[in-house]
Amino acid sequence: MALRIHEAWILLLVIPALVAPAAINHEDYPADEGDQTSSNDNLIFDDYRGKGCVDDSGFVYKLGERFFPGHSNCPCVCTEDGPVCDQPECPKIHPKCTKVEHNGCCPECKEVKNFCEYHGKNYKILEEFKPSPCEWCRCEPSNEVHCVVADCAVPECVNPVYEPEQCCPVCKNGPNCFAGTTIIPAGIEVKVDDCNICHCHNGDWWKPAQCSKRECQGKQAL
Secondary structure, eight states: OHHHHHHHHHHHHHHHHHSOOOOOOGGGSOOOHHHHHHTTGGGOOOOOTTTEEEOTTOOEEETTOEEOSSTTOOOEEEETTEEEEOOOOOOOOOTTEEEEEOSSSSOEEEEEOOEEEETTEEEETTOEEOSSTTEEEEEOTTSOEEEEEOOOOOOSSSSOBOOTTOSSOBOTTOSEEEETTEEEETTSOEEOSSSEEEEOOTTOTTSOOEEEEOOOOSOOOO
């Protein structure tokens, strides 16, 4: 009798070790309602249709309340069909506006061009300047540059020179003209050789000098 009890005790110890634990299928155990919704909380949104309106920041507005749905949007009124927004006639942007901001219902000009640009340089309104010795310019209120080119008088000499920083040529030795290949001053008679005396035409410096032969000096017939 004691032997049978001992054998039965051994079987009770061995059998559980030989039996593999059954795999637990979680589908057989439905999760609690709280566990099912916890993983989907970020997908659940309140439905405000017919009750209110929501702006870009998530604020909720009541029906009939006036609000701005976005940073640069025009004002809206919350209705059962959603926001009804104003569409005002915005003022035109100045054509010389250089900086436009869109921080409100209508774009707003923050900076208007108040200078002129000429050959890569900027000039203030009504500023006068000379880009070259022969040009006189001014920056007009219209932001345009108007220039006048100097009209030089005809020099009264045959050998005018251009001085630095001067537009028009000058006659450094006064009026003159050509007598042959010789330059003679105007206003006097000049003996150009032993036989000829010449003088310039009055006011007609470009014409050759008028010469007359005189008794030749310094030459005797052999």
